[in-house]
Structures are given as C-alpha cells and as structure tokens.
Amino acid sequence: MKRVIIVLLMISSLLWSAQVTRAKWKSGEKFSSYLQSKHISLSLLKTLDELEEQVVGEIQGGQTFYELKDDKGTLLQALIPISSTMQIKLSKDTKSDKYRFSIVPIKFKDEKYFANVDISKNPWSDISKNTHNDKLTPQIKKALRNNAAKLQKGDNISFLYTQKTLVGYLHGNPTIHVIKITKGAKEQFIYVDDDGIGHKEPFETxxxxxxxxxxxxxxxxxxxxxxxxxxxxxxxxxxxxxxxxxxxxxxxxxxxxxxxxxxxxxxxxxxxxxxxxxxxxxxxxxxxxxxxxxxxxxxxxxxxxxxxxxxxxxxxxxxxxxxxxxxxxxxxxxxxxxxxxxxxxxxxxxxxxxxxxxxxxxxxxxxxxxxxxxxxxxxxxxxxxxPIYNAEKYRDMLESYIKNKTPSYDWIKYESQRADAQLDENFQ
Ligand SMILES: [Zn+2]
Missing domain, CATH: 2.70.70.10 (Glucose Permease (Domain IIA))
Incomplete structure (x- = not known):
C-alpha cells in the first residue's frame, strides 16, 4: 500500500508542473524526424516490431496530437492518435530518462453538459456566444427540425447534451438529449432520439x-x-x-x-x-x-x-x-x-x-x-x-439544472482545466 502511495505521489508531482499542448502533425513528417526534434535517441526505433513500424508510418499529416512537457520544455509524454480508437504513446521514464513506445487505447471522456440561452439576437449566434462550442448548432437545428416554433428574441432555449473530449479538447459531435424551449409562459420539451431527431413526446411512433x-x-x-x-x-x-x-x-x-x-x-x-x-x-x-x-x-x-x-x-x-x-x-x-x-x-x-x-x-x-x-x-x-432512451431521466436532469440556475457550460472558459494532465487518464 505504501509503495502505491509513493508511486502516485511521484506521478502527480511529475505532472504538477507539466503543461499539455496540442499540435497538428506536419504533413510528410517522419516519426524519426519528430523524435530528433525532441532530442530522443533514434535507438528507440530499433525496439519497434514490424507492426509498430507499420503503424508509425501511417501517422497522418494534419492529425491532432498532444504533448506533455515539463517547465523546461522537455517532452514527458506524447499521444499521437493513429485511428479513431488507438494512439501511440511516447513516455519518458523518470528513472532511466529513456523513452518508451506503446500503442494504447484512446481514453475519451464522455460527459454531460448543460446550456441555458436567452435569445437576444439570433438563436445560433446566442448559443455559440454562450457555449463556445460550434458543434452544437448543427445538432440543435437537426433536433428542432419541424418540431419547434421559430425561436425569437425574448425566448429561452436550454438543453442537455453529451460531448466527447480528448485530453480536454472537444472531440466529435455532441449528442443532444433533450431541449426545452420557453416562450413567455409556454414551455415545450423536445426529446431527441438516437438519430438526433427531436420528438414532442418521449417516444417515437x-x-x-x-x-x-x-x-x-x-x-x-x-x-x-x-x-x-x-x-x-x-x-x-x-x-x-x-x-x-x-x-x-x-x-x-x-x-x-x-x-x-x-x-x-x-x-x-x-x-x-x-x-x-x-x-x-x-x-x-x-x-x-x-x-x-x-x-x-x-x-x-x-x-x-x-x-x-x-x-x-x-x-x-x-x-x-x-x-x-x-x-x-x-x-x-x-x-x-x-x-x-x-x-x-x-x-x-x-x-x-x-x-x-x-x-x-x-x-x-x-x-x-x-x-x-x-x-x-x-x-x-x-x-x-x-420509447426514446432515458427521455424522462434527461428531462428531469435538464429541469434540475434550470431550477438551480446553472450557467451554460462555456468551452473556452474551462479549456485549461480540462486539459489538466493530472485529471486525464491518457497521461497516467
Ligand atoms: Zn456483430
């Protein structure tokens, strides 16, 4: 038990001063030149088996990847996605100072978020201003299609959704669960099915x-x-x-x-x-x-x-x-x-x-x-x-967020917190 605690302390102190950054893989960049740019010995490449070499050769230009560096700028870890589910993990061993190469699953976070937007101008620019998540608008539009009276100045739209993140950054499209539209004293719920289509009742026919x-x-x-x-x-x-x-x-x-x-x-x-x-x-x-x-x-x-x-x-x-x-x-x-x-x-x-x-x-x-x-x-x-999956449960969750006057989740405001290496399983 004691040893476990010491190891955990070492990991957390290592990550304490570390900074997560995000970059795009340069088109045509070879893995070996990436290693050189990080002052990592190319002898690492000799430890790769045939399949790993193959994977390394398939890193796509433009691919977003993540680096964890200490305060001197030394690379501690790099996470380079190679498919929608797997990533290369390069990590520096604290004892030997050598880097290790592995292929591990990408650990996405899948969490629920809330937004509550008073429409003052245009619903889409208001949603974007309140959430700073531009992937929401197309999904909301899809869910509302044929289901809601036109949103106007003075109306309110609130909704509950799931958003995947990777190392704190937005990943993929959000999934909208339920939307509430308030026009004066009139309230309407829209329940969203697996295909992203909204329904006025918690079931589809x-x-x-x-x-x-x-x-x-x-x-x-x-x-x-x-x-x-x-x-x-x-x-x-x-x-x-x-x-x-x-x-x-x-x-x-x-x-x-x-x-x-x-x-x-x-x-x-x-x-x-x-x-x-x-x-x-x-x-x-x-x-x-x-x-x-x-x-x-x-x-x-x-x-x-x-x-x-x-x-x-x-x-x-x-x-x-x-x-x-x-x-x-x-x-x-x-x-x-x-x-x-x-x-x-x-x-x-x-x-x-x-x-x-x-x-x-x-x-x-x-x-x-x-x-x-x-x-x-x-x-x-x-x-x-x-029945639409969890429709009533999500509606109740939405209602409690509204009741508690929870502000809209602002994706820019909390970006640095989400990208905290200590909280991210990918860096453990
Ligand atoms: Zn099957």
Missing amino acids: ISYMTDSTRNTIFSKSTQTSFVGNGKFSLPVRNPRVTSPFSYGRYHPVLRIYRPHFGIDFGVKRGTPIMSIDNGIVVHVGWLGGYGKAIKIQHSDGYMSIYGHLSGFRTTVGDVARKGDIIGYSGNTGTSTGPHLHLGIYQNNSPIDPTSVIGKEGSIVDALIDKVTDVIGGEKVAQTKKI
Whole structure:
C-alpha cells in the first residue's frame, strides 16, 4: 500500500508542473524526424516490431496530437492518435530518462453538459456566444427540425447534451438529449432520439402495414441497393453494413485475434427486424454478448441469429416466414450503439452472410410477392410507440439544472482545466 502511495505521489508531482499542448502533425513528417526534434535517441526505433513500424508510418499529416512537457520544455509524454480508437504513446521514464513506445487505447471522456440561452439576437449566434462550442448548432437545428416554433428574441432555449473530449479538447459531435424551449409562459420539451431527431413526446411512433392476418406488407419502395447473390433476404430495409464478417483475423493495432461471426447493420433503435427466410424460431431471449436475441432454424442446416434487439415479436416455436417482422433493433448485450448483428450458420459453422443474402431471392422479390398476395385483402395501418432512451431521466436532469440556475457550460472558459494532465487518464 505504501509503495502505491509513493508511486502516485511521484506521478502527480511529475505532472504538477507539466503543461499539455496540442499540435497538428506536419504533413510528410517522419516519426524519426519528430523524435530528433525532441532530442530522443533514434535507438528507440530499433525496439519497434514490424507492426509498430507499420503503424508509425501511417501517422497522418494534419492529425491532432498532444504533448506533455515539463517547465523546461522537455517532452514527458506524447499521444499521437493513429485511428479513431488507438494512439501511440511516447513516455519518458523518470528513472532511466529513456523513452518508451506503446500503442494504447484512446481514453475519451464522455460527459454531460448543460446550456441555458436567452435569445437576444439570433438563436445560433446566442448559443455559440454562450457555449463556445460550434458543434452544437448543427445538432440543435437537426433536433428542432419541424418540431419547434421559430425561436425569437425574448425566448429561452436550454438543453442537455453529451460531448466527447480528448485530453480536454472537444472531440466529435455532441449528442443532444433533450431541449426545452420557453416562450413567455409556454414551455415545450423536445426529446431527441438516437438519430438526433427531436420528438414532442418521449417516444417515437413507427408505422407499418399489415393485412387481415397481420402479415406485414411492404411496397416496392423498400427495394434496396444491397448487392449479393444468395438464397436469403435482408433482415432490415435500407441496409448499411457497419462491420463485416471475419474469422479471427489478427488485428495489428488491438493485437488480438478477433473474430466477428456475422455482419452488423447500422440501424436506429426500434427498426423492424425481418426473418431472412422461412424457419422455426428456436430461441427468443438473452444470448450472452448478443443481448436480446432471436435464433431461427432454416432448412438445409442453416440457422440465423439476430442480436442486440430491443424487443421481440415472436416466440419460441413460431413459424417465421421470409420477411416477417420478428423483433426490433436495439443496443442490448455487448454493443456500443444501436445496431443489428446478423449471424448465419450452416451446420453450426459460421458463414459470411454476404455470401448468402442479397439480390437473388432477396427482400425485393419477397416483398413484391407479398404485395401481390394480398391484393384484394384488407390492409391495416399499424403504429408502434418506441420509447426514446432515458427521455424522462434527461428531462428531469435538464429541469434540475434550470431550477438551480446553472450557467451554460462555456468551452473556452474551462479549456485549461480540462486539459489538466493530472485529471486525464491518457497521461497516467
Ligand atoms: Zn456483430
């Protein structure tokens, strides 16, 4: 215990007088010349393995990176991002004075902030003046689209949002959670969904058509441009693949073997998920890292898995037909954002879904068949309310900030505090 305390004291005293600065990597600058400019021995390069050398060669000109220097200007640490999640860390060993090279995950901070803006001139310039975060305006505009009466002089807008920071600096776009607009005595809340779209109620309404036997009907407008060549149809409309199938390929940056037995589709929470073929539902419920999941057994030894769902519309033993809605997408299990994981197995071995789903026998054909099937049948418009994640909780948080007269978070005012190396995990 004592030793731990001493080490912590050493680290904090080392960082006490240190200063964090931010710079852009010069275009065409070699890592070796960067080391030379910092008076770091090039023998460091000999300690790199092949993969590390490869990574070093891929530092992009214009890339923002961070340096921690002592009061004499000596480099103590440098953090150079090499992807959206990983960074090179150069750090000076206090005992040997030698520098160490490592590749480590970037540790972003993901915190909630508040703004409360009286509109005196123009809402957008007022928001910018109060927050000094220019990335807010486009997101607020998107959330308010079609949802709020025009903001005018004398109105008030307050909102709660999450902003990522890296070493104290703004990183990426903010996520707006809830907005309150006050016009005189009139108050209105706007609840913002995963796609950044605002809603007047803490839920969004999705609509679909069913026939008298409650089978879903689609129109030709659901055609997709997904090009594949297989027997199965697509599980979602307008698919966008965000992560491909992979058999445990070695990841040079993460340094692990990481298989991905399926493909991920980027879809918003609550998107209807359809069975890719006729089959029997064999699992509905929690399935480890896949969260809420459905398994369907098809003919010829094929099985499909639909993971990270938010809700089900089928039960074990049901016969699912190609194109039937079986559930709704979500973010359950090991998942960092709403998406659908689709896994396809043949005789219990995972196969790449893109090799068996697609155009031929695709959803397009299946849907056109369906529409033909029900001509003359009764079509019924159905709606379903999907709650917006944490809508009430965020509204209550916003209300308490307003009640406590919390001022808007000013990104310039607190910049130096946020960039304090002692508070930043990346420098530990
Ligand atoms: Zn996946």
